[in-house]
Amino acid sequence: MANNLLQSPAHASAVPFSRPPTPGVHPLQVGFCGLGAMGYFMARNLANSFKSQLPPLIVYNRTVSKSQKLLAELGASAVKVADTLDQLVTECDVIFTNLANDAVVMNIYNEFAKALAHSPPTKVKIFVETSTIYPTLASDLDKLLLSFPHTHFVTSPIFGPPKGADSATLVIAMSGDYRSKKEIAFLLVPAVGRKVIDLGGNVEKAPTLKLIGNGMIMGMNELLAETLTLGEKSGIGQQTVYNLIKEIMPAPGLVAYGNKMVNDLFDGTVGFAIDGGIKDANHIRRLSAELNCPMPAVDNAHRSLISTRAMHQAQVVAGTQQWDIIDWSASIASSRVAAGLDPFDSKKGTGVIRED
Structure with missing residues (x-):
């Protein structure tokens, strides 16, 4: 699954993991849910960082105009707008979420679970929650997703204001499945942030x-x-x-x-x-x-x-x-x-x- 072309040697010290294996036959499809004050810039920087190496970033936002704004800014070669959450889940190997509060996060992940139940994954699928949530919610989400085959969950809250998201200087905390964290870290640095702090396997630690x-x-x-x-x-x-x-x-x-x-x-x-x-x-x-x-x-x-x-x-x-x-x-x-x-x-x- 990994795409090791996205990490330059200059940024290796900012990621506490070894470089992932060589990419597989099929390119990694990445998706992003939540284009708010932080999420818009994060999604934009992700899309820009690998538009020549991976398929267009698939984005979903409840207010469709924000997705259309990102599409207009970057073009169809970098961004594809998902019409539904089902489409985002079905088509993507990695799905990032950046949402307003715990209630919204829980609601979105319940919708993800419905999509997974309808179309169980046949290969690894990683969900990455980057919002600020209460730690026990992270455990609830982990249990929810791990009931589906090939599905992994990583908590990855970010430190920094919207200006930092715009300039890709965020600091990123991370906890959860080790192999998944390795995949995600090399997507996020330097595209979205400048450093990853690894908190181990317990998904409650990063929140x-x-x-x-x-x-x-x-x-x-x-x-x-x-x-x-x-x-x-x-x-x-x-x-x-x-x-x-x-x-x-x-x-x-x-x-x-x-x-x-x-x-x-x-x-x-x-x-x-x-x-x-x-x-x-x-x-x-x-x-x-x-x-x-x-x-x-x-x-x-x-x-x-x-x-x-x-x-x-x-x-x-x-x-x-x-x-x-x-x-x-x-x-x-x-x-x-x-x-x-x-x-x-x-x-x-x-x-x-x-x-x-």
């Missing part, structure tokens, strides 16, 4: 690491929001505090989210929508409670996200919203309001006057 990573990011965002707000309220100015952060703590995440907060760049259609952040916060809090491992930073971040969403929804009802969907970096609104500032417009409020 667990993903939640840990997202918890760290949302805790960082909470502290960042509080710090920038204190800078503004104290008369130092949030821009000055942000400049200091870039000098002494220039981590990519701090710099990127700090820029969004300072400049009120809260458009969730080009970032990570706040509903997704709240969903992840709920998952992390559930995990920490089940493991008796408190994460108060995440608790605080969750409160800020909920408060911010409530403020934004009030604006939507009043018809005064600037963005129909807000990015989770807008959680700074909670800190601003608590400090007596405008939630979404940093130009309103204290105003910094320098004392010479």
